[in-house]
Amino acid sequence: MSKVLCSVSTRGRYFTTLPLTLQAIINQTKKVDKLIIFDDNDDPQDMRNELVYSYFFQMLDIKKIDWEWRFAEKKGQHFNHQVANTMGFKWVWRVDDDALPEPNVLERLFMYTSDDVGAVGGSILTPPLGGYFESSGLIEDIDKEPNIQWSEIRMMKNVEHLHCSFLYRAGICDYNLKLSRVAHREETLFTYALHKKGYNIIVVPGATTWHLKNPDGGIRSETKKELYHHDEQIFRNFIRAKDKTIIVLNCGMGDHIIFSKILPEIENADVYSCYPEIVPGKSIAEAEHLFGDLDQWNIYKKMDQWNWKSSLENAFRKMYL
Amino acid sequence: MIIIAPFAQKLRNNKENPKNYAYWNQLVYEIQKFEQVVQVGVTGENQLVDDFRKDLPISELKKLIAECKTWISCDSFFQHLAWSEGKPGIVLWSVSDPLIFGHPENTNLLKNRKYLEPNQFLWWEYVEHKDYKFVDPSEVLKYLK
Numbered sequence: 001m002s003k004v005l006c007s008v009s010t011r012g013r014y015f016t017t018l019p020l021t022l023q024a025i026i027n028q029t030k031k032v033d034k035l036i037i038f039d040d041n042d043d044p045q046d047m048r049n050e051l052v053y054s055y056f057f058q059m060l061d062i063k064k065i066d067w068e069w070r071f072a073e074k075k076g077q078h079f080n081h082q083v084a085n086t087m088g089f090k091w092v093w094r095v096d097d098d099a100l101p102e103p104n105v106l107e108r109l110f111m112y113t114s115d116d117v118g119a120v121g122g123s124i125l126t127p128p129l130g131g132y133f134e135s136s137g138l139i140e141d142i143d144k145e146p147n148i149q150w151s152e153i154r155m156m157k158n159v160e161h162l163h164c165s166f167l168y169r170a171g172i173c174d175y176n177l178k179l180s181r182v183a184h185r186e187e188t189l190f191t192y193a194l195h196k197k198g199y200n201i202i203v204v205p206g207a208t209t210w211h212l213k214n215p216d217g218g219i220r221s222e223t224k225k226e227l228y229h230h231d232e233q234i235f236r237n238f239i240r241a242k243d244k245t246i247i248v249l250n251c252g253m254g255d256h257i258i259f260s261k262i263l264p265e266i267e268n269a270d271v272y273s274c275y276p277e278i279v280p281g282k283s284i285a286e287a288e289h290l291f292g293d294l295d296q297w298n299i300y301k302k303m304d305q306w307n308w309k310s311s312l313e314n315a316f317r318k319m320y321l
Numbered sequence: 322m323i324i325i326a327p328f329a330q331k332l333r334n335n336k337e338n339p340k341n342y343a344y345w346n347q348l349v350y351e352i353q354k355f356e357q358v359v360q361v362g363v364t365g366e367n368q369l370v371d372d373f374r375k376d377l378p379i380s381e382l383k384k385l386i387a388e389c390k391t392w393i394s395c396d397s398f399f400q401h402l403a404w405s406e407g408k409p410g411i412v413l414w415s416v417s418d419p420l421i422f423g424h425p426e427n428t429n430l431l432k433n434r435k436y437l438e439p440n441q442f443l444w445w446e447y448v449e450h451k452d453y454k455f456v457d458p459s460e461v462l463k464y465l466k
Contacts, residue, residue: 254401304442312422
């Protein structure tokens with residue numbers, strides 16, 4: 001059974017859009033197996049004392065939907081999404097706290113899940129609507145076209161990245177935790193990583209989420225331009241390396257020797273190495289500067305996550321081939 | 322000539338690495354009765370034989386590997402280098418898993434899988450060194466004679 005966790009990260013929206021988001025999740029035609037709300041507010045409150053929330057929590061209980069309200073670390077929503085990503089569910093449906101999925105959205109997204117699918121998204125619409133347009137959804141076109149999800153989606157299509165709210169295969173890729181608190185582009189980087197990993201990223205028709213783009217709360221309450229600039233630089237560095245396989249060997253000498261056996265099989269390798277005399281490459285410091293979080297290439301962390309029993313060489317194969 | 326690479330990387334908390342074979346002195350004493358032994362390692366490690374070649378660059382280690390009859394190592398960088406040079410040897414295991422970190426081309430001597438650490442991927446600083454987790458030198462000698 002493929003279990004679905006619904007993850008909502010919220011900040012500054014207790015009494016505006018968050019209740020609408022929760023209502024929309026509760027009223028889905030396909031129930032989630034668990035709902036987790038990460039409360040990233042500067043001054044978190046006990047919402048059980050609020051009438052509407054009290055009713056929501058009772059409705060979740062009546063519908064036998066497991067739920068959890070977790071006071072988060074206030075480091076940004078990417079940290080919360082990473083927690084959800086590693087909670088042991090096969091799929092995570094992430095919903096922004098100013099997004100209102102129509103009742104059939106999860107059911108529609110889930111219909112398209114299969115072994116080769118990494119993430120599924122639908123239309124993300126904000127009133128007033130513009131006209132219909134078609135976009136490629138390719139990362140190389142990201143500066144040339146509006147996001148494909150901002151228009152009606154009329155047929156299923158493979159893309160390379162998704163935006164805002166979507167259903168994704170958990171535990172495959174990590175969120176980049178070196179992004180700033182605003183986590184600008186975090187979902188684009190995350191879904192693009194799933195695409196690079198070889199999974200299909202798709203948009204599907206008949207799954208509309210209304211995005212109310214609340215000007216208060218969320219990342220839009222952060223106005224420091226340098227935070228956005230920092231995150232944008234990391235994003236651009238990933239895009240520049242889009243045709244390469246980024247390899248970061250932040251590990252021991254023996255690990256480098258084992259890795260060197262599979263290096264010839266990797267196309268367009270862009271290597272960052274601790275021991276360039278064993279595996280030639282640029283420095284780890286440079287990798288950190290370009291890509292921020294290097295944990296996604298930490299082979300020991302990955303083997304731990306995967307409950308790995310096979311050889312280290314095979315672990316490198318799983319990571320890079 | 323047999324190479325020994327007795328010690329794994331020094332731990333950051335200065336405790337003995339739980340992967341360091343416990344009976345090197347006895348083992349080396351027995352081997353030297355019939356074969357010359359060269360020790361490789363880094364400055365600061367205990368010297369077990371007269372011929373201790375410290376801090377060799379990888380190119381020199383490779384030459385030495387090519388010259389030796391075989392080699393004996395704990396689970397360290399050296400076993401991977403020798404494997405990559407195509408020279409089989411003996412690896413003396415304790416708490417790390419040869420199915421993950423070893424190579425089938427080598428003779429992997431593990432006393433008992435029950436001594437393997439449940440989590441193979443965290444820091445060895447938190448694992449106590451225990452002599453009883455290693456095979457007896459007599460077991461190693463069987464594979465040399």
